[in-house]
Amino acid sequence: MKLVTFIHENQERIGAIDSAGRVVDLHRAYASYLRNVENSLSADQLAVAVLGRDMVEFLKRGEKALDAARKANAHAEKNPTNDLVLDRQQVRLMAPVPRPGALVSAGKNFSDHVSEMSSKKGPSDPVAFLKLPGSVIGPEDDIPHPPEVKNLDYEVELAIIISKPCVNVGVEEALDYVAGYSAFNDISARDVIRAENKTGIHLMGKSFPGFAPMGPYLVTADEISDPQNLKLSLRVNGEIRQDSNLGYMIFKIRDMIAYWSQLGLNPGDVLTTGTPRGVAAGRKPDQTPWWLKPGDLVEAEVENLGQLKNRIVAE
Amino acid sequence: MNICLGLLESSRPDQTRIFAEIGGKLIDLQLAYAALLSQSPEHQANAYKLAAFYFPETIAAFLARAEPAKKCLDETAAFVRRSGVSELRGPAGEKIAYDAQEIRLLPPFLNPEKSFVIGFSDRARVEALPKAEIPTGFYKLPQTFVTNGAPIVWPKFSNEVDADGCLAIVIGKAGKRIAPEKAWEHVAGATLMIDITARDINKREGLTTNNLLGKNFPSSTCLGPAVLIGNARKDFAALEVELAIDRVVKQKFALCDCVFTVEQIIARWSILGIKPGDWLAIGASMALQGDRLQNPVPLNIGSTICCSSPAIGELSHQIVSAGGLRR
Numbered sequence: 111m112k113l114v115t116f117i118h119e120n121q122e123r124i125g126a127i128d129s130a131g132r133v134v135d136l137h138r139a140y141a142s143y144l145r146n147v148e149n150s151l152s153a154d155q156l157a158v159a160v161l162g163r164d165m166v167e168f169l170k171r172g173e174k175a176l177d178a179a180r181k182a183n184a185h186a187e188k189n190p191t192n193d194l195v196l197d198r199q200q201v202r203l204m205a206p207v208p209r210p211g212a213l214v215s216a217g218k219n220f221s222d223h224v225s226e227m228s229s230k231k232g233p234s235d236p237v238a239f240l241k242l243p244g245s246v247i248g249p250e251d252d253i254p255h256p257p258e259v260k261n262l263d264y265e266v267e268l269a270i271i272i273s274k275p276c277v278n279v280g281v282e283e284a285l286d287y288v289a290g291y292s293a294f295n296d297i298s299a300r301d302v303i304r305a306e307n308k309t310g311i312h313l314m315g316k317s318f319p320g321f322a323p324m325g326p327y328l329v330t331a332d333e334i335s336d337p338q339n340l341k342l343s344l345r346v347n348g349e350i351r352q353d354s355n356l357g358y359m360i361f362k363i364r365d366m367i368a369y370w371s372q373l374g375l376n377p378g379d380v381l382t383t384g385t386p387r388g389v390a391a392g393r394k395p396d397q398t399p400w401w402l403k404p405g406d407l408v409e410a411e412v413e414n415l416g417q418l419k420n421r422i423v424a425e
Numbered sequence: 426m427n428i429c430l431g432l433l434e435s436s437r438p439d440q441t442r443i444f445a446e447i448g449g450k451l452i453d454l455q456l457a458y459a460a461l462l463s464q465s466p467e468h469q470a471n472a473y474k475l476a477a478f479y480f481p482e483t484i485a486a487f488l489a490r491a492e493p494a495k496k497c498l499d500e501t502a503a504f505v506r507r508s509g510v511s512e513l514r515g516p517a518g519e520k521i522a523y524d525a526q527e528i529r530l531l532p533p534f535l536n537p538e539k540s541f542v543i544g545f546s547d548r549a550r551v552e553a554l555p556k557a558e559i560p561t562g563f564y565k566l567p568q569t570f571v572t573n574g575a576p577i578v579w580p581k582f583s584n585e586v587d588a589d590g591c592l593a594i595v596i597g598k599a600g601k602r603i604a605p606e607k608a609w610e611h612v613a614g615a616t617l618m619i620d621i622t623a624r625d626i627n628k629r630e631g632l633t634t635n636n637l638l639g640k641n642f643p644s645s646t647c648l649g650p651a652v653l654i655g656n657a658r659k660d661f662a663a664l665e666v667e668l669a670i671d672r673v674v675k676q677k678f679a680l681c682d683c684v685f686t687v688e689q690i691i692a693r694w695s696i697l698g699i700k701p702g703d704w705l706a707i708g709a710s711m712a713l714q715g716d717r718l719q720n721p722v723p724l725n726i727g728s729t730i731c732c733s734s735p736a737i738g739e740l741s742h743q744i745v746s747a748g749g750l751r752r
Contacts, residue, residue, distance in 0.1 A: 212566050214637070235629065238637055240564045242697070244538040258696060278581065310544045310561025311636040317564075318697060372582050374643045376568065 111179060112327035112416075113290065115165050115208050116201040122208070124165055125196075126183045127327060132195050136161055136168075139182035139194045147185065165207050165328070166378035169273055169289050176330070204248040206292055206328035207271055210380040213241045213322060214370050215267070215296050219360050219384025226392030236361040236369045238381075241296070242317035249325030249418045253297055254425035255404050256318050261300035262402040262422070265385035266344035266352050266410040268337070269294035269324050270363060276375040284367035287375070290328040291337055293412040294382045295344070295420065297321040297402075300391045323408075324380070326416045334414060337363055341413040342386065346406055354386030356412075426502055427651040427737065428454070430484050430535075431528035441482045441531060446651060446738075447502060448510035450522040455480035456515040458497055461504040463516035472516055484533050484652060485702025488597040488613045495654070532570040532648040533616055534595075539703035540565045540646075542591060542620055543683075543690055560685040560693050562705070563636045565620070565646045572649035573738075576745040579726060580642040583623035586724045586744070590668030590676050590732040591618040591706040592661075594687055595652055596699045603695040605688035611699065612687070614654040615661055617740050618706045619647035619668070619732045647730075648704075650738045658687065666708060669731045670724065676708075683707045 112127035118135070125133045141157040144150035160178045162168040168175050186194045217237045218224050224232050247253070255262055273289035296316070303315030334340070337356065344352040361369070366381055375381075390400035402408065404424040411417040427446045432438065444451040459476035462468040468475060479490055479497040487494055505513060513521045534540070541562040571577070579586060597613020620640065627639030655661060661680050668676035680687070690705050724730070726746045733739035 211568055237630075240566065240637060240641070242538065242564065244697075256696070305559060306561045309557035309559075311563055311631075313541070313562055313564055314694075314697060370638075372580070372638055373566070373641055374568065 111176070111183065111330045111333070113165070113168075113179070113206055113330065114325070114327055115204040115206050117204060118196060118201045122164065122204065124161065124168055126179055128183060128187055128195060132197055133201050134183050134186040134195050135193070136179055136182050139186040140178050142189065142194055143181055143185035164209075166209065166211070169207075169271070169377040172274060202248065203250060203326050205246045205322075205324035206326075207324070207378050207380060208246060208248075210243050210246065210378050211376050212373065212379045213243050213246065213382070214238045214373070214380070215241050215316070215382040216361070216366060216384035220354065220358050220386040221360060222354070222358065222387035223385055223389070223392070224360075226387045226389070232360045236366055238370065239312065239316060241322050245317045245319055245321040247320045247323050247420070249293075249323060249416070249420075251320065251323065251420060252423040253320045253323065253408070253420045254318070255402070255422050256299070256425050259299040259302060259318070260401070261391070261397070263298045263300050263390045264344055264346070264351070264402060264408050264410070265296035265298060265389055266342050266412070267294040267296050267382040267385050268292075268340065268342065268356055268363075268412050268415075270367065270381045270383070271328055272375045272377060272379045272381070273331075274377055276367065276371045279368055279371045281364045281368045284364040284371075285331070285337075287367060287371070288331045288337075289377070290330040291334055291412070291415055292324050292328055293326070293342075293410055293415045293418050295323045295408065295410040295418055296382060296385060297323070323410070323418045323420045325418060329415050340415070343411050344388065345409045346400070346402065348407075351400070352386055352388035354388075356383060358386060359383055426498060426654045428484060428487075428498070428654065429649065429651040430531045430533050432531060433528065439482070443480050443484055443487055444523070444528060445498070445502060445505075447505050450510045451525060451528050452505050452510070452513070453521045453523070454498065454501055456519050456521045457505055457513065458501045460513065460515050460521065461501055483535065483702070485537065488595070488701035491598065498654070530572050530574070530650060532572040533652050534648065534702045534704060535570065536567045537700075537703045539596075539694065539697065539699055539705070540567060541694060541704075542618070542706045543685065557684070560690045562694065563640060566641045569641050569643060569646040570648050571644045571742075572647065573740045573742075575644060575647070575742060577621055577644045577647070577730070577742045578747045579744055580623050581747055582638070583626055585623065585625040587622055587624050588668065588670065588724060588730045589620045589622065589708065590666050590678075591620055591708040592664065592666050592680065592734070593618040593648065593704040593706040594690070596703040596705070597656065597701050599698070599700045600695055601698040603691055603699075605686075605692045608688040608691035609656055609658060611691060611695070612656045613701065614652040614656070615664070615737065616649055616652045616704070617666065617732050617734060617737050618704075619730060619740055619742070620706070621645040621647070647732070647740045647742055649740060653737045664734050664736060666732065666734045669733075671729055672731070678708050680707070
């Protein structure tokens with residue numbers, strides 16, 4: 111299933127993408143199913159109780175909510191009325207998890223990227239930093255270019271969305287804790303990061319508003335047979351900059367989940383994999399032509415997960 | 426005036442309430458204000474509704490109500506003192522005044538967007554370091570927050586845990602790219618914070634310029650117990666914050682010991698936008714003696730940590746074992 115969070119009539123709602131690529135409003139479709147198929151009396155309230163109010167609450171409800179979503183989806187396919195099923199143009203997609211509790215982004219996790227960033231060698235333990243959850247935006251939202259930033263960069267990554275409380279889990283069982291996957295772009299202000307790293311650690315340089323485009327869907331884990339073997343690519347104004355495969359990750363998806371489960375992860379928390387080579391900061395000899403500037407269109411794509419299309423706009 | 430966030434024993438986890446410490450009791454502010462309003466014929470009919478508006482479920486939401494809500498707080502406090510704490514009842518006879526042990530105290534802020542610790546900010550530490558031009562900081566995940574009395578669980582992955590006392594400046598008014606001279610207008614108060622660090626992990630992470638697991642394991646951020654309301658430098662200039670381990674004072678500092686001013690810190694971090702309930706803490710790594718990074722104050726299973734400031738209160742915690750410990 112492809113799950114989404116979307117805005118329709120100024121309301122944040124959760125949905126699923128049907129076989130025709132349209133958006134099924136899960137609460138309305140499940141309530142309709144309960145009312146018409148199961149003759150439920152308080153269908154609307156029951157739908158909220160079973161599905162939760164937003165994607166994090168949905169994920170917390172686990173298999174029961176997923177099962178309800180499948181029923182809602184099938185019901186809407188049979189009864190595609192325009193209050194249950196919306197055209198893509200009628201909605202604005204948000205990130206599937208618009209407000210993750212924690213957003214843990216790996217760094218230095220592709221050997222080709224480690225060498226382009228002139229680090230001597232890869233790390234011995236997984237490296238990551240926290241991006242502020244408030245920097246998450248939707249798959250087609252604009253990315254504001256802050257006036258403080260000179261060197262704005264992109265990093266296509268895979269986002270791994272956690273399904274259930276995940277504390278100190280082993281590598282073998284790690285994938286059991288994945289709800290699904292999304293495409294992700296780890297927007298980075300290299301000059302701000304450099305200035306922060308001089309006397310401290312970086313935080314602001316990765317966490318300006320809009321620095322974490324994610325989506326368009328949360329593709330549930332059952333639909334991705336081998337997440338470790340997906341192509342990922344990024345284009346700027348149509349020109350290919352990054353083109354690689356998650357197979358080149360130094361610490362694999364399983365390793366990352368097992369290691370970062372020491373933080374105590376919760377449903378809806380997001381881990382991102384780190385990025386392969388091809389970022390602007392790695393361009394030789396001159397980086398200047400590749401820094402993102404207002405007007406640029408950044409398209410980040412992960413195989414089978416869809417594409418992010420974000421326009422850079424002056425803030 | 427100090428306010429805190431708590432739950433009554435019988436309440437659901439989302440039914441949080443704001444309390445004020447008055448006359449040795451914790452006063453339910455929403456009900457106390459309703460009691461005050463119900464004395465006036467003009468507001469009697471809407472007493473509960475108005476009280477729920479000015480004293481909502483969280484301190485962050487209360488701060489977002491800005492000056493009118495602060496005025497209500499002052500009026501309510503004066504009313505409570507006037508009426509006598511022990512006599513006080515709600516409009517329908519509800520209990521308003523509680524003993525501390527009747528309330529489950531919560532961290533004053535449960536889910537802020539910005540919960541930052543300004544790193545390397547004390548004079549004692551930075552003398553040994555290159556002079557920082559900008560106040561850098563790190564992020565403490567809300568899921569790590571605990572408050573006074575909660576046990577701190579020794580993280581299994583570490584052999585070296587220590588604690589730093591901090592003063593967290595609490596934001597009361599939203600803003601973005603705030604000019605230094607306007608900074609205090611955006612402050613609502615201050616609370617205490619203890620930054621618990623798995624130092625061995627933190628040192629290793631530091632080599633790769635990151636700072637995550639060593640600072641963000643469960644119960645690694647003690648916050649509270651109350652928010653001292655105020656929004657001028659003079660309200661906080663005289664505050665002294667002390668950190669004691671097993672009753673021996675190890676750290677002691679005031680706002681003036683920070684190499685960055687509150688004005689500079691707010692000007693810098695408001696670039697990202699700040700909101701009521703966000704906080705910016707200073708003081709981490711402030712030490713009384715020596716360079717603590719080379720000579721840390723070690724904690725052990727059973728150690729008690731106490732961070733206190735007379736006007737705010739104290740955070741008192743014990744380190745407990747999670748089992749399967751290496752130490």
